[in-house]
Amino acid sequence: xxxxxxxDTETTSADARVDRIIEVGCVExxxxxxxxxxxxxxxxxxxxxxxxxxxxxxxSNGAAQESRSAPKPGQLF
Numbered sequence: 001x002x003x004x005x006x007x008d009t010e011t012t013s014a015d016a017r018v019d020r021i022i023e024v025g026c027v028e029x030x031x032x033x034x035x036x037x038x039x040x041x042x043x044x045x046x047x048x049x050x051x052x053x054x055x056x057x058x059x060s061n062g063a064a065q066e067s068r069s070a071p072k073p074g075q076l077f
Contacts, residue, residue, distance in 0.1 A: 004029040 010023035021043055028037040 001031050002029075004032070 006027045006029060008025045009021050011019040011021055013019040023042050024040070026039040028035045
């Protein structure tokens with residue numbers, strides 16, 4: 001039986017030198033099957049999201065609003 005966690009992140013741009021993580025999602029798998037255990041959070045950053053990043057994975061108005069009220073990185077880690 002294998003335990004795995006699939007991690008997905010969304011960032012402010014595709015430039016690794018300056019981009020920041022704004023969303024984190026995780027799904028737990030046991031023997032390659034979803035267990036139903038998940039994690040999701042937005043991260044509030046002072047920097048805006050680059051338009052190219054929104055083309056790849058657009059944030060809805062609700063998600064953008066939720067991200068503005070989300071914890072800042074120092075509050076999460």
